[in-house]
């Protein structure tokens with residue numbers, strides 16, 4: 001599926017960009033087509049007039065910006081509905097993706113955790129929902145050898161806030177985290193951050209690969225990464241999914257828990273990886 005060089009790169013760097021992994025016509029365009037339709041239907045529901053000119057994969061999101069302008073909540077409806085597109089669910093559980101995971105992890109039992117997948121729409125200059133530095137395993141405690149699958153629905157240009165990755169950070173294991181310190185003003189899971197974040201991040205180089213629809217970016221569950229800043233005029237549309245390994249002993253020990261967003265108490269699960277916030 002991938003060359004031995006690519007596999008070695010993934011193992012040493014903790015991430016890998018695979019150009020043209022998905023078929024744009026067969027696997028990506030049906031998702032874009034449904035997203036285009038949903039934008040139209042949400043507009044209709046709210047009586048927003050759109051000058052619809054028909055679906056074009058290059059600009060499937062064209063009319064979304066009108067919704068964003070009229071009412072941010074209408075854009076939020078599109079966000080919630082996009083995750084329910086059948087061709088999206090087919091893509092994240094495609095045989096080729098599962099086979100890639102199985103090959104990389106040497107397992108014949110791959111899983112997709114509850115609430116571990118979605119479609120992000122990172123709107124221009126909207127920083128509230130950006131993910132700050134994190135490792136996937138803390139938030140998705142399914143198996144420590146899990147892999148994030150990240151693929152864009154629209155091209156990611158250099159002003160669109162591509163995901164920033166810290167190569168080789170996976171080699172240093174699960175970080176220590178704290179809650180309610182650096183990110184005390186955030187909501188829920190976003191309050192958790194790497195303890196002494198600036199010092200940890202400064203130890204590594206940073207890369208932010210640009211991607212096209214069809215490209216697949218994979219990241220080790222221990223690789224530190226975060227969202228870039230979208231300063232362009234177009235939203236950054238991207239698909240996230242994650243595979244875990246049922247055979248992983250760490251996953252077995254913690255009980256292959258679902259995502260923090262599905263209610264897993266990660267502080268209770270990883271007491272050794274949390275320092276408590278200083279009392280104020």
Ligand SMILES: O=C(O)CCC(=O)C(=O)O
Nearest residue numbers: 131148150163226227240
């Ligand atoms: O797309 C982003 O900005 C962050 C993605 C991420 O953290 C992930 O896919 O695990």
Ligand SMILES: [Fe+2]
Nearest residue numbers: 131135136225
């Ligand atoms: Fe992540």
